[in-house]
Amino acid sequence: MAEPPINHKSAQPGTKPVKRRSPGHEDGPVTRAAVLAAALEIVDRDGVEALSMRRLAEAVGRDPMVIYRHVPNKAAVLDGVAEVVLAQLSVDTTDSDWRAQLRSVARDFRRLALAHPRAVPLLVTRPLATPLGLRSQAVLRPLEDILVLLTRAGFSGAEALHVYRALFGFLFGHVLNELQEIVENPDETDDLLRLGLYRLPVGEFPLLRELAPVLAAYDGAAELERGLDILLTGLAANSPESGAFQQR
Structure with a gap:
């Protein structure tokens, strides 16, 4: 197949090259979602340390003041990056097998961590640094959904919260260990x-x-499954269905 002809008009000496923005950054109103997506791209590519408000503005192709309309400071951007990733974590609250569903959630969390390894410190630390009532709904959604899943399975609210903490305490440690x-x-x-x-x-x-x-x-992957076997076996042995759950 013949090569397409060169457009000499676009390559004339003295002309300035057209500045291209990142894919998805089109002319028009800038949204918070677009700003956070650009922030995640920077973190994925260069790490958290490389993220700055000026660099974020350049990635979006706007003046920094436009960025500040959507995220007031870098801390808010970091919270938003964690929010964007955690929003992809889904929980099927209707699953009748709570152990299988928690295993699925754990695998999904690991998948997200491996897809965004440089964002993992934010996933682990940013939500914990913010009071529950001030966290975004996207960050709180997995917690709420797991509570729904477990209370439907017969756990009390306090028991379900205990299970959630045990699961995510294990997951945070696992992904940090795996990625080091x-x-x-x-x-x-x-x-x-x-x-x-x-x-x-x-x-x-x-x-x-x-x-x-x-x-x-x-x-x-194998270490995750072994850890889940130990964790879920222990939780099942102390679940409402076993009649032996004791809140300590």
Whole structure:
């Protein structure tokens, strides 16, 4: 197939190149959703530290003052980024199998964390830094839906809240652990050297050194399932259906 002809008019010497905005950033009114989507793009690409109000304005293609109409400061932007990601987490409150649904939610949360690894610190810390009543509805929706799911299964409100806290406490720790860098020397073939565990005295850390091959073969998906097996088995053993749930 012949190459299309070159448009010489658009390449004339002395002409200024057309400034192209990021995909989806068209002329017209700027919305809060568009601002937060651009913020998430920056975080995904360059990390939280790279996000600034000026850079966000450039990404949207507007004067910074336009951005401030939608998000008053950087803290609000960071909260909004967490909101955008968590809004994608869905809970089926009608599922009759609460354990299967919580497992599905956990898998979905991990998927979102892996899709936005540089936003994970925001997912874990930003909601906790804001009083419940001041958090956005998107951030609170998973909590409300899980409470609905569990109370329909027979848990009291307090019991359901306990389960929610146990589940997300586990999930936060899991995704942070999975995403952290554990390999010191990737080119090494010996697991002790790859992980830097050779520095540990054999007499003081024999088991940790012995587990080097297991640590090096870390499988995030498998670890999530093992953790959920332990967590959900314990919760089921103390659920209303077992008649043994005790609030401590």
